Amino acid sequence: MTARHSDPTGLHRVLDETVVLPQAARRLDTRRELWPDEVRIRVEKLNLDAASYRQLEHKHGGDGDAIRAEVLDIVATRGKMQNPETGSGGMLVGTVDEAGPESPLGLQVGDRVATLVSLTLTPLVIEDGLRGWDGRGEQVPCDGYAVLFGRSIAAVIPDNLPADLSLSVMDVCGAPALTARVVEGYVSTGSTTGGPTVAVIGGGGKSGSLSLAAARRAGAGRTIGVVPHEREAAQLREAGLADEVVIADARNPIGLRDAVTAAGGPADVTVVCVDVPGCEGGAILATADRGTVIFFSMATSFSAAALGAEGLAADVTMLVGTGYTPGHAAYALELLRGDAGVRSLFEARLASAASTTGVAG
């Protein structure tokens, strides 16, 4: 405990000279002692953001020792895991070690949890030199501790699901929750006959397949999954998550528009789940007048979206897809449990360890 007053945003742990939130900070205070509203986690595993790991892998030519050394250096220097190039972090898994008396998170000592706020704002100390990690892959076994603030989010990992499967779902759980909310909005106003048409760009990925399942459950009249090639199309067809599965390059605006239109579009709701730049124009063109585009990809350019819609005289609502909606983790796990198609895709993905479309930061 300390005399300095804590702030639920974690501001009290920012060491920068200007007033910035922990995510924007260069360096965080990683002291072990808790403020009254904080929680300390004994870390067991870090789950690096896909874009961040890809950058490190590329930079070091796949040299695991060099990748590990850089991760250690970043965390030691900044007091958090935030890739300086991509700006992204990831999430972590661990066990509650101590909960401050004023913590509003409802966690108990001994709970096994995943943090659903980004590592980019989580004070972190690595104590084992990451010696259990060969530097190859996004899953990083780790002994150390991390701190959660009053306004953080952590989900208790269910006992009845394999931990890796739960994590894999929680990693992208913001997408299905927000998709469901938007689709329900269209259903409740009755503005679309028989429910809205929902197109998910990147429908075969983690966030995409969950979003397709969420859209159907929320009352979509028709769901369209857009994937980049035949292999993913076959997998998605087999999973049965979309009424229509179409192949298109999301960076080709006209190709994307035409593919979605041919599959029963334009879409009332278009959900962008592919982590490649340049998908804004196609997503806007694939969307009906007064429709909604939800951007979940961290590769989205704000100005390309804003100027793109203006340039196309497109009257569409464009949402910044956030990783947080209340109850999002439980909802995503429920989709996994209740939908054999979702589960089969996630299990196949874990088996091939080829996660390519994570959106968590």
Add this chain to the structure above:
Amino acid sequence: MTARHSDPTGLHRVLDETVVLPQAARRLDTRRELWPDEVRIRVEKLNLDAASYRQLEHKHGGDGDAIRAEVLDIVATRGKMQNPETGSGGMLVGTVDEAGPESPLGLQVGDRVATLVSLTLTPLVIEDGLRGWDGRGEQVPCDGYAVLFGRSIAAVIPDNLPADLSLSVMDVCGAPALTARVVEGYVSTGSTTGGPTVAVIGGGGKSGSLSLAAARRAGAGRTIGVVPHEREAAQLREAGLADEVVIADARNPIGLRDAVTAAGGPADVTVVCVDVPGCEGGAILATADRGTVIFFSMATSFSAAALGAEGLAADVTMLVGTGYTPGHAAYALELLRGDAGVRSLFEARLASAASTTGVAG
């Protein structure tokens, strides 16, 4: 006329080898002959985007001849005015020279119009070497021609208002229209007692003052204008556009949150109209649970907004503010005509020629 089929997006004028929309293109086809759904404008004035002009001015140390030479070079090379550094363009004013038989824009030869789509996607040929421009300032007298596509937007300039005043309003007309739509949404669902509280960050600027006027007219219960210093606060108070005027640095998240809260916040709707980076966190913190943030600033970072809301466990809807909503130009001009406070701010701004908060691209 030509045998190549036209596309309402202007795709037929893209000269790049990959399929991209005109805005993303490196180079456009500026041929004088129209496709059947196009309109040709005899250009009278270019209105460079504020961010673009500022970059050129800085790069050339204020040397007007060098600035003019670079604008000429950009337009000659790319077939459109798109600043390669800022990615932004501006708008233009001119007279309809020819309207293709299939143009859906409803324009007549001789109409004096402002284009409301960005110069970044408008084919443009400058024919006078910009000899009427000294390279100083965003208003560029110009003789030449430009082409509008089927899906372009142009507004006829009203006779009963000074042209500069109309243009100055049209430049930012997307903001008040979308603000009004969002505020009306809260009013119609009755989710807020007595109408939503609306905070406009940058409430003294062009888009900000119009957004304040729009929010009040759309049924806001309380309007809060946030400005950076006392001089702007005094102007905004005198204009009477906001119920509360507060001074805060929008880049300081805690300062912004506290200022809005003290003025009657948190806000149900927060409108970000300041063109400086780093305002995402403060805007999110100033917004109530289940509230909405509308980002109109081109300086908005998509990932800072998405990860910021997640990191703060903030359940807010975040909208990409677009320059287009049907009827936006007429609505903004109506606000100007109907509100003496708005008009006085715009006239004072024109008089001082110190436009600093434009959001048009």
